[in-house]
Amino acid sequence: MQQEPGSRVGDTGGEVAERVRQVIVAVGVSQREFARRIVMDPSKLSRSLSGARRFTVAELARVADTGDVDAAWLLGSGEPSSGEPSSGARAAVRPRRTATAAPAEGGRPLQIVRETVRLIAERGFHAVRVADIAEACETSTAAIHYHFPGRDDLLEAAVRWCMDEDTARRAARTAEAADVADELRQLIELQTPHTRQRRRQWSVWLDLWAEAARSTVVGGLHVEYYRQWRATVADVIRRGVAEGTFRPVDPEAAALTLTALIDGLASQVLATTPGEPGTSADDMQRALLAHVDTTLAAH
CATH class of the missing domain: 1.10.10.60 (Homeodomain-like)
Incomplete structure (x- = not known):
């Protein structure tokens, strides 16, 4: 694999795509989960596997690392008679790890x-x-x-990873909710920067907002993330309206308003040093719950 990392790999006969499919099967996860592990847009992976798009060298390097196979084997060179990936070419096609470095968790x-x-x-x-x-x-x-050939590639991967992590946490938390009102409370809790980890996540998001205004790729991911988030909130509100827990409001409009309130309050919380006067995470959560009680709850 001597091409530049960002260059496309020819795959006229679909052999590269077939080998990637074999890797996904061997790893034992869904195609979407594999895309998450190699930090790749699931739709891009799907198009590459179908032949509508060619893999880049960097993408195949991530496939090889995640699947623990030779990148050369993915390209069809040095294929053993057994049909399994060979072990001799890996060092020649991607940088060696140091002898003392432990394997990275998740690749x-x-x-x-x-x-x-x-x-x-x-x-x-x-x-x-x-x-x-x-x-x-x-x-x-x-x-x-x-x-990741360039900074833009790293930025896109960072945004995508944050989106995937947030989506996974959201699904796990709402699955445990007792009812729709509790679902909405859980979603609000997830967006409130109570912990150091959540403050870190918000710090990343605030930094990426500025990049979204300048980068078409990151801007597209930004729009997609908010579309997914508002759809989740709107669905909860819609179900709450149907069962009488919430007032008969427009779910999409209510989701948009709540999202804007969350973003604005979170930026104020991050501008405040923990323990100092200003907007705290507790203040933010109280304000959000009061907003839900005042504008949504069916009393």
Whole structure:
């Protein structure tokens, strides 16, 4: 695999796509989950597997790392007679890990993205260098560029990872809710930066808002995330209206208003140092619950 990481790989006969399918089957997860693990848009993975789109070298590097196979085997070189990935070509097609480095949890691509998100939260996107990410991952800048050729690729991956993590937490939390009113309370709780981890997530989101105004790709992801979030809230409100828990309001309009209130309050919370005078996470949660009680609850 000697091409540039961002270049497209030819796959006239669909052999590369077929090998990627074999990797997904061997990993034992759904196609969507595999896309999450390689930090790739599920629709792009689907189009690449169907032949409508060609994989990039960097994407195949992430597939190889996540599936623990040779990148050369994905391209059809050095294929063993048994049909299983060979073990000799990996070092030649992607950077070696140091002898003392432990395997990254979830694979190198996810480790890179997790550390990128952490550093963005601490320093801001434009203050984070590839060298900083490489140091945090105990690897080389070449390894970072091999999986994510440029800063835009890293930013897109970071946004996508944050979206996936938030969606997974949202699904898990609402599945445990007792009723629709509790579902809405759980959604509000998830968006309230009570913990250090949630403050970090909001710090990343605030940094990415500015990038969304400048980047078409990140802007598209930003729009998609909010579309999904508002659809989730609107669905809860719609069900609450149908059963009489909430007033007969327009679910989409109510979801838009609640989202705007959450975003505005969260920015005030993050501008306040914990323990100092200002808007606290508790203040935010009380204000949001009061808004729900005043405008939605059917008394």
